[in-house]
Amino acid sequence: MDIIQSVEAIRNNHAPSAETGIALVPWTLPTIPEIPHWHDALEICCCLSGKGVFYFKNREYDIGPGDLVIVNHIERHTSKSYRGFTCSNLFLFFNASTIEQLDFRLLRPFLYDRDRFVHRIPAQLPVAREIGQLIARMQEELAERRPAYGTLIKSLLFHICSLLARHYDAETNGVWQPFYAKYAAVRLGLAYMQTHYRENIRLDDVAKAMSLSPSRARHLFTEVMGERFKTYLLHQRVQAAQRMLVQTDLTIEAICEQCGFQSASSFYREFRRLVNETPLSYKKRHSPPLLTATF
Template identity: 35%
Template sequence: MKLHITYDHPIAINAFEWTPATYRQPPHVHASLEIGLCLTGKGCFFFGNKQYAANPGDLFLVNNEERHIAQSDPDDPSRYLFINFDAALLLAEEPGLLLPFSYRSTHFCNHIIGGSPLAKQLTPWMLAIAEELREKSPGYLVMAKSALIQLCGRLLRHYNGLLTDDERQNMVQSVRQVQSLAALVEQRYKGPISLGELADELGLSVSRVSRAFLETTGYRFSDYVSLLRIQAAKRELAGTDKAVAHIAFECGFQSLPTFYRVFKETVGMSPISYRQSMGVTE
């Protein structure tokens, strides 16, 4: 089952607490990246065929490809804090921060044991993100983003040391290709754009860069282009009084029905409802 994630803030980060069921539910996957912190209780966390015991203080890394689900102990149900975020957020800042999430599931341990040096480094940043998004004090968006970058930077330093030279070289190469492609997309998404043309410009194989882009970001190329267009449209809807149709075409959509459909699928409401929720009237 693939979950569609929407974000509750203008920045693509969610923080939420969750208590898993005491029976094993069907696993799911989502395009966003995720880090879970077991706050209380006990249970298990399943990643494909892998199973980890969960105890207070334990952390779990979730990428955009691996099917996963948590389960609570019936006698001592677990409760988690999850930080869920869009890979595009890191891609725009420092693509290398995506390396810890570019793992191949069969050779990767998703479990960071509570009380370990790495867990002690990560936990305060997890709690800081959740607090910023909950309290919404002045500057909370940049503070939450900064805390996420600190968190992922520490993950990068840890996992980089565990890779072989060949693994590191292959992963860095993929991330650099994705970075180059993403940079061109960000320059041109408001106009007609195709993967074939950009790959040819970069001297890359379409199939290779398409696969690397999906594995690194969790997005198909076309979905990423739509995401950038929707993000631009959200900024225009919230910050200007331009007509919705004008915004749609200005942001790269070729038809209004497509814009309305993609906007509602991505944001969870219509463009007009979103504008109203931001306090802007027609």
């Protein structure tokens, strides 16, 4: 696996810019997938070349040139290239709030029923080709940065989401509006967790942020996220630890404390269970090599 790519993946540094509303990230999938993760932004993967596979909780999809993969920001996923078929892609990241400002109904493809939704749009479909062309146009605008390029890129994003809403109409019709209301409530809890995961937070704290009872918050969280509050919080802390192990020179003990673990033993145990290696081994494997000065 390319070291720099691995570092960037764990940093999860794909924040859309205020000017364009998007982040466009060229990315080659590793041959060994990282642990399942999520991004703060919504995600569209456009495969450029090679062959790879995306893994979701109960599904997996082979991808090839021209295929699209649609990913929301609450469903954990991972991906890899098949050996001998290096899979290069262009990832489009954007915030749900950007779309809501225009028309919240365009979020329909990202508020899906996990039992019905198909994440992959095959290259042979006209909508995949059209969206691929729009993403390529975004890339050109970002490279040239001509006057009003930010506004034009946002208009391309709205066009893409409109095409997705039309494509997924049958799969999302009748289920998305009730789910949107539940998602809006859970999103308040997710925002609280993002700010306070370093602390010893409990479900009661998150329920208060959602203005719900703990029992209702627990049920709603599981329904929307597809996993329990404690499971999500644990993955959030481990993912933060992965970033800090690679990005900082902090000791493992300091990282343990800053990521909200109550003891070093629990940190080592849960990290190894989820990542399949120790924090120290992970840090050594993913940290960039030291540069040697030459005279």
